[in-house]
Amino acid sequence: MQGRSIVTDAMSMILQLLQAGLGNLAAYLAAHVLLCLVPAFFIAGAMTALIPKQTVTRFLGRGTPKFLSYPAAALAGSVLAVCSCTIVPLFAGIHRKGAGIGPAVTFLFFAPAANILALVYTGTIIGPDLAVARLVLSLAFGIGIGLIMALLFHSDDAAHDHATDVIFAAQAERGLSGTALAFILFWVALLLAGTLKLGFLTGAWVEARLPMGGAAELQALLDRLVPYDAARGEEGVSVQGAMLVLLLLAVGYTSWLGFERIQEGWNAWTGAALALTAATLLVAALQVEAGTSGLAIGFTGKFFAVFAILMALAGIAWSRIGEEELRDWLWESWRFVKQIFPLLVAGVFIVGILRVIIRPEWVEAIAGVNTVLANLVGVGFGVFMYFPTLVEVPVAKMFLDLGMHRGPLLAYLMADPELSLQSILILAAIIGRLKTAAYVLLVALFSTLAGLAYGAWVDGSSLWQIGAAGALGLGVLSTALWLANGRLAHRHA
């Protein structure tokens, strides 16, 4: 009898875990993904396909002064490098043939942090404050680390092979066209309309009732299938959410048929996939409540805004953008979806399971308060755990719900995409072990500092105190570097 009860216990345990994973997945798909991630994927695709690289890279040549090359490197990171296919060659190019190690490092550091997908996702799931903190601190530290690396290794840079910087000197054959820019901006508008929580967007302007018997029963059924505990930060699935998950599956299926062979031309499935995507976005913008008398549907300001912007986008795409560019755009967007989405789905599922296993007391004990140790733990976890793009966000959200302080959380969020075993290996192949070690140490140091500073701000310290502490730290660091540099220069002379 004893044995059987252990078996049934294990079975019910596994069932409970599976249910937690699936529940988390369904809740994420229904609630968060659509109005933020779908436009973000299309924006990322448009940036890759429609912005000519030369518009930015011509500021990355050897002859460009520092005050131009560092911001240009950061800009290049934010607009050109959504995919690692672009990051590594561009990094190697800037380092070897262009502006040198400093701007190359700035580019490398800022690219993952300014990635539009990651920013949008962080903003929606964890909070805009953390997204903004991540962006601003990454920009400041990216340029800072770049300058320090340039100073540390300036003799190497000077002895650089005198490769021509012909790839960077090339003028743009055509600049960023106004049409492409308008297209990208409209997508950004769509993203904002879908995610901003402003009264006139979220409130319903027109209400309609859809008599549907059993709506309330359906909701009760969904709540039984995906049980949730709001106190633990868990979310359930609404009737609308279930509809959206179904629509998403349809979009996925038609996209596969419509976008996979897009180079060979547009087909009927392509049109179907785009139409279904638009329909999904519109349904996601509605306010749906299941009651005993049927579905109450509220047409929100968001709905009208999304509709108007989708019309404008269709107009621009139809009349102003060439067929080849449209193909490139759809392909790049689809490629991002294919590359990132399956891993994200798997990641969210696993996070749902882990959430049941990890005890909040553990997290609170280690990283519940903003201390140096807590921030170091955050950074260490980020370095040693390698999560695919975007999966770090649900992981962070889980830790937040389990009681992690926002300071160490930021430290983790900054270190995780910057440093992974994979990126460290590639880096070592291109710039050598010594420089890689210096870079890794600097990133770890600065991420810890970022977490501490942000945590202090959350805890109520004034910006002045944090600024003063930061300035003091930077002063000590630069003095040390300056002294080290003087000795190095002396030895070389």
Place this chain on the structure above:
Amino acid sequence: MLTVKILGPGCANCKRLEEVARKAAADAKIDAEFVKVADYNDILAYNILSTPGLVINEKLVSSGKIPSPAAVAQWMTAARDGA
């Protein structure tokens, strides 16, 4: 006989480019040898900023995107007739 090089570390776009190029060569009945270049030093020698890159008879014809099979066939024909 053309030499077609696919520049790229093996990401999704590089694989797709190779498919497109092989298809273009087959459709246009052009005899070509395909070479994959995955080493960054070799890739950078062609002065490109983003992969995938397509090189036909040592001339870079496209980089950072996947051209349509028709365009690739055109470059291949031009390279064969020019040679």
